[in-house]
Amino acid sequence: MKRFLHIYPLTIADIDAENRLSAGAVLCYFQDAIARFLSTAKVSALDLMEEGRTWMILEFHSSFAEDMPTWPGIVQTEVYLSEISLLKAYVDFLFRDSRGQIIARGTSKWVMMDVNERKPVPCGEVKRFVEQYDEKNHKAHERFQFLPFDASAEGDHSTQHVVTRLETDFNGHMSNRDFVRLALSSINPAMIQERTISEMHVRFVKECLEGEVVGCSSKVEGDDRIALFLSNSQKELVCQCQITWRRTTSN
Secondary structure (H helix, E strand, O other), rough: OOOOOEHHHHHHHHOOOOOEHHHHHHHHHHHHHHHHHHOOOOHHHHHHHOEEEEEEEEEEEEEEEEOOOOOOOOEEEEEEEEEOOOOOEEEEEEEEEOOOOEEEEEEEEEEEOOOOOOEEEEHHOOOOHOOOOOOOOOOOOOOOOOOOOOOOOOOOOOEEOOOOEHHEEOOOOOOHHHHHHHHOOOOHHHHOOOOEEEEEEEEEOOOOOOOOOEEEEEEEEEOOOOOOOEOOOOOOOEEEEEEEEOOOOOO
């Protein structure tokens, strides 16, 4: 079974105000773990750049335990390819704490892109990538239904942000972690009180460059869900994040 394991020590930068591993940090650890996994076969994004190709993440889905690890601590990551279609690859993950308890689990959807033509590349064209897939890990993935984006609609809470150089990745685009960080930081503080994230679903739609203005609006769904929409100055959706909350357990 081709599964990649890696242990990360928690850093101060990856905990929230309650000294809990943050949802944004889970995304960051996951992306680093999958990059390390793919680099063992020379098919990470940096490896593929030498061939004029790269990876683009389309969606990230995760559930979170109520009892998340605190600093100082560790996160044990496990990532593996769970499904490959003509153009899409699905990577699943499990995160455990030092006791071996699962603290986060989920899946993600990726496409391999031709850098110059900006078109998807069939997964089967890179044999050494397909060889990392083990049918024993196969899992069929249902399509998650994101709420529709309405550029003309007034959100329940909105903010604006200018992309800085420190928020861009090696491709020169705003990083996925910073998309999520921006979305989470735009939530009305009153919504967060006595709540923790139980599920997070993200789709990455369009790239943003340094200097671009990104607006974020939110739509509250009942008492336990919120949808966050990031859009550019042309009112085009660039990223969407949907969160389900749980009430924190009273001490």
